Amino acid sequence: MTAASVRPAVTVRTPKSGLLRHILVRLATAVGVLLAAATLAFLLVRLSGDPVKLLLPPDATAAQEATLRAQLGLDQPLIAQYGDFLWGLLRLDLGDSLVYNEPVSQVIADRIPATLELAAGALVLSLVIAIPAGIYAATRRGRAGDAGVMTAVLLGQSTPPFWVGILLVLLFSVRLKVLPASGYGTFAHLVLPAVTLSVYSIAVIARLLRSSLIDVLGSDHIRTARAKGLGPAKVVFVHGLRNASLPTVTVIGLEFGGLLGGAILTEQVFSWPGIGRLTVEAISRRDFPLVQAAVLFFAAAFVIVNLLVDLSYSLLDPRVRTQS
Amino acid sequence: MTVVRNRLALVALGVLALLVIAAVFSPLLAPDDPAKQQLLARLEPPAWEGGGSLAHPLGTDQLGRDVLSRVIYGSRVSLLVGIGAALLAGVVGAVCGLFAGFRGGWPDRVLMRFADIQLAFPSLLLALVIVGFLGSGLWNVVLVLGFTGWVAYARVVRSEVLSLRTRDYVTQARATGVTDLTIMRRHLLPNVLPHLATIATLHIAAAIVAEASLSYLGLGVPKETVTWGSMLADGQLYLGTSWWVAVFPGLALMLTSLAINITGDALRDVADPKAYRR
Numbered sequence: 001m002t003a004a005s006v007r008p009a010v011t012v013r014t015p016k017s018g019l020l021r022h023i024l025v026r027l028a029t030a031v032g033v034l035l036a037a038a039t040l041a042f043l044l045v046r047l048s049g050d051p052v053k054l055l056l057p058p059d060a061t062a063a064q065e066a067t068l069r070a071q072l073g074l075d076q077p078l079i080a081q082y083g084d085f086l087w088g089l090l091r092l093d094l095g096d097s098l099v100y101n102e103p104v105s106q107v108i109a110d111r112i113p114a115t116l117e118l119a120a121g122a123l124v125l126s127l128v129i130a131i132p133a134g135i136y137a138a139t140r141r142g143r144a145g146d147a148g149v150m151t152a153v154l155l156g157q158s159t160p161p162f163w164v165g166i167l168l169v170l171l172f173s174v175r176l177k178v179l180p181a182s183g184y185g186t187f188a189h190l191v192l193p194a195v196t197l198s199v200y201s202i203a204v205i206a207r208l209l210r211s212s213l214i215d216v217l218g219s220d221h222i223r224t225a226r227a228k229g230l231g232p233a234k235v236v237f238v239h240g241l242r243n244a245s246l247p248t249v250t251v252i253g254l255e256f257g258g259l260l261g262g263a264i265l266t267e268q269v270f271s272w273p274g275i276g277r278l279t280v281e282a283i284s285r286r287d288f289p290l291v292q293a294a295v296l297f298f299a300a301a302f303v304i305v306n307l308l309v310d311l312s313y314s315l316l317d318p319r320v321r322t323q324s
Numbered sequence: 325m326t327v328v329r330n331r332l333a334l335v336a337l338g339v340l341a342l343l344v345i346a347a348v349f350s351p352l353l354a355p356d357d358p359a360k361q362q363l364l365a366r367l368e369p370p371a372w373e374g375g376g377s378l379a380h381p382l383g384t385d386q387l388g389r390d391v392l393s394r395v396i397y398g399s400r401v402s403l404l405v406g407i408g409a410a411l412l413a414g415v416v417g418a419v420c421g422l423f424a425g426f427r428g429g430w431p432d433r434v435l436m437r438f439a440d441i442q443l444a445f446p447s448l449l450l451a452l453v454i455v456g457f458l459g460s461g462l463w464n465v466v467l468v469l470g471f472t473g474w475v476a477y478a479r480v481v482r483s484e485v486l487s488l489r490t491r492d493y494v495t496q497a498r499a500t501g502v503t504d505l506t507i508m509r510r511h512l513l514p515n516v517l518p519h520l521a522t523i524a525t526l527h528i529a530a531a532i533v534a535e536a537s538l539s540y541l542g543l544g545v546p547k548e549t550v551t552w553g554s555m556l557a558d559g560q561l562y563l564g565t566s567w568w569v570a571v572f573p574g575l576a577l578m579l580t581s582l583a584i585n586i587t588g589d590a591l592r593d594v595a596d597p598k599a600y601r602r
Binding site: 032041044155160167169174254261268286291 | 441446458540541543567570
């Protein structure tokens, strides 16, 4: 979708000196990512001009501006503000939202369930559709079924989520009148947003699973399994799928950032009360404490998912475990 | 498969040619001024629907502006942002990748670590926050999408250079006293160009979609500029009665992205026959 989807080659790293060191390096990188995200968010909202001018009506007096500036801590030198910000970060206190007048952590926490619901719905749909599609295409490589799946994949990867969402609304809400076009609460409300968000990840997962399964199915141990008379289903499911899942899982972790971007757009299309929509609102309204917190939240989500992906290697690939 | 692919790539190139023609010759091709409001002709349907007229072949929007003209003019922003962002990211990424791959050592490690961190960040969010706070505007969008896209170029160039720098002709050039800069320019760059072209093609599509996403969210290019993304956002409000306001810019966006991606895949087949022959 965005620049990240210009996909660089993915290499599966294996730790040289043990799982523990590997995990420590990953944790250090995770902390680095979070700190970089925090610093970036901090600098951006302050480089963008004086938020006080944007928050007060144009006819506010200089005294009123000064009061608000002191209230927000913006009269301090930048380095002192940064120190305060980091200290607050350590105590998980990121200040109050300027629009909602409550702690930003509370504002974000209120929106987490909606986003989780959407993400879970999309994830279930993606796996249920992409895994069979990937297996189907890999086992029919070069034939019509494969070409069909790959065409669908190309379409899914080229179609931005808001366009998918608008088409779905047009079909199911406007024409057929079977599903609501926006809102939140019931299962019916979840269907269109979840489908919208899943389209891109279905395409990504199916394509990856297909190509890694094709690699695995061409390897020696599969030939041996076939030679000893194992049925085609057993070969694919017992010997092929497990080995093909490793590179797929890695890239799912990397694609998670794209998924978060998709969630921002999907929530906007369907007025879904999640964190993506909250972030867009906060940016438009210059609610800078909320923007900082939202950026950090997304970075943290990304970091956690990728740590989990890393740890799942050791479950999927015994070689990673035995090296420790 | 290859023949089907080539035929598909030809169609894609045709679509791209149309897009370029539309963008370059917008004033000649568009039947109307894209900004002209006709409040008496609001939300008129396309010509083939009941109530439509040939004056507005694809209908009009909520302010009576001609949808066809707006779709044609919208191609300008898309193409400009796509090519601009790809050029910027390509130059930054190629320089970083050449330098990191050829020199190695700590600059390489620092650069690649930085790339990892940037890659770890959802790029739409990054673009959103930067554009949201630096202010919307065509060149801000190009800058942001350029600087969020350099990582892919840098990584590919670096990994190519890592294998190229041990080749005999590079060693020989070094032995005869050719400077590093000249080796990079004359011996390494030409060899990574095909890969750069492939990534750039795919990046153009990604940047076009990203710009549309930003404009859809109301944070991209200012409202007065005609973009497919903001047309989609406007059109969504009138989906219940006037589907054409959203559908035509959406189709244009999807076709463009699809055509560029197909072309990029075909280019990759040419540049690196092994990679995609699966």
